[in-house]
Amino acid sequence: MHITATHISYFHICHRKLWLFAQGIYMEHTSDKVAEGKLIGETSYRQRAEKYTEIEIGGSKIDFYDAARKVIHEVKKSNKMEEAHAWQVKFYIWLLENAGVENVTAIIEYPTLKQTRQIMFGDEDRRYILQTIKQIESIVRSQQCPPLINSKICKQCAYYDFCYINTP
Numbered sequence: 001m002h003i004t005a006t007h008i009s010y011f012h013i014c015h016r017k018l019w020l021f022a023q024g025i026y027m028e029h030t031s032d033k034v035a036e037g038k039l040i041g042e043t044s045y046r047q048r049a050e051k052y053t054e055i056e057i058g059g060s061k062i063d064f065y066d067a068a069r070k071v072i073h074e075v076k077k078s079n080k081m082e083e084a085h086a087w088q089v090k091f092y093i094w095l096l097e098n099a100g101v102e103n104v105t106a107i108i109e110y111p112t113l114k115q116t117r118q119i120m121f122g123d124e125d126r127r128y129i130l131q132t133i134k135q136i137e138s139i140v141r142s143q144q145c146p147p148l149i150n151s152k153i154c155k156q157c158a159y160y161d162f163c164y165i166n167t168p
Contacts, residue, residue, distance in 0.1 A: 005060035007136050008091040008129075012084035015139050015146040017159050022140035027158040058095045072096075072106035072119075079110050079117075080153065086119055087132070093121040094129050 001022075010018035020027075055065045064073035074089045089106040096104045106119040139146065148154070148163055157163075 001137055001140060002059055003133050003136055004058065005088045005091045005095075007140075008132060009081075009084045009088040011132060011136050011139070012087050013081055013153070014149050014151075014157070014159075016148060016163065017157065018136065019139055019142065019146050020159060020162065022136075025159075025162070027162055057092070057099060060092060060095060062092050070101065070104045072104060074106060074108045076108055076110055077112060079113060079115065080156075082108075082117070086117070087129075089119050090121050090125050091129060093119075094126065097121075097126075 006021065007018060010021055055062050062072050063075050065071075066073065072089055072092050074085065074092075076085050079085070085108050089108060093104045093106060104121070106121075108117045108119060110116070154160055154163065
């Protein structure tokens with residue numbers, strides 16, 4: 001199985017969402033919140049397109065990468081999923097390290113909040129990524145969909161209607 005940053009992020013948000021995504025059930029295209037986040041990412045730093053590039057590595061897309069400074073810039077709408085965001089960019093750093101790019105750092109930017117968060121990456125993070133990959137593989141190989149987490153974040157999720165549909 002090929003793990004991407006989306007898998008890493010979903011692992012930290014909801015194992016059910018991770019499992020559904022891994023089974024090819026994609027709901028993001030139906031979500032206004034996802035569309036709004038995408039618009040914020042595309043319009044907040046227009047000048048960046050001139051000097052930074054979006055790169056794809058290992059099936060994952062990094063919003064902006066400053067190759068000269070070795071800094072990943074990840075733009076997010078809200079900091080409500082801050083832990084998932086941090087592990088997503090740590091996974092990007094891990095991917096770049098595996099491709100031979102060393103001393104990479106990252107900045108998560110929340111333009112609507114006018115906040116940034118610096119992300120560093122160390123040996124403990126490397127070990128945690130490897131453990132997380134094993135856990136993700138176990139979850140997605142399972143024949144059974146993980147249970148609902150029934151959290152307040154569920155109402156904002158693209159999978160909400162799928163998970164909470166009333167069945168007879």
